[in-house]
Amino acid sequence: MTENLIRLTYVSTFQPDITDTNIDDLVAKAASFNQAQGITGVLAIDKDRVCQILEGPKDHVERLFRSIQSDRRHHTVTEIDTRPIDTKSFEAWGMVRRDMIDIVIHALA
Template identity: 25%
Template sequence: MMFLGLTYISHSKRKLTEDMRMQLMRECQVRNAHNDVSGLLLYQEGYFLQYIEGQPDMIRMVFQRIMQDTRHENVELISEEVLMQRRFPLWTMFFRDYDFVYPHIRQDYAELTSLAKVIEALENEPNLQKTMFDFLKNTHDQDS
């Protein structure tokens, strides 16, 4: 069986509260479970980075819906690749809100473990790994 993995970045058209971001994450998890899609969604200061994987036709359909979603803009496709197996088979949508989580990462063993899983899953994909790290360090590294 073949899968398609797709990564994109977008920007929210309006400021999202923490509650709004959590609601969005829950919607993604339910929809992805229904569509047999797995992946991860990162949020930081109005920007989203999402990686989704699943059956190629479903991933293309989901991405079309994402591109038409009026809640965000500047949707930029970063990568699209054929996979022989999923990278994140157990995550209907791993979500991290780095506006909320980032200051606590060093003290949070579970967060470090989750990030280690992401890094391990992307071990053979240095470009995708770099994209995610670049996304996360865009603004916060300037604060430390």
């Protein structure tokens, strides 16, 4: 039996002063933290717009999302979907940054 896994998807907007370097640093730190928590997913970015998919143990993903909601680097954090899952779709990805179009292609494949 699988552990209590969920997939949470949200969108937000980065603050105007966030740079590509800031984003790269954020992704690197998040990748290490998320791996330790059993969380995988993807961070899709199009200019200042963000779409992130988080997958992992329910309590860990929900705790991370609460932290994201209070993170001042972005605003208008809007949860799009949360659902239980049997397996992770992004297990091999870890936590990576992709262009928005890459995520659309992955979703349609």
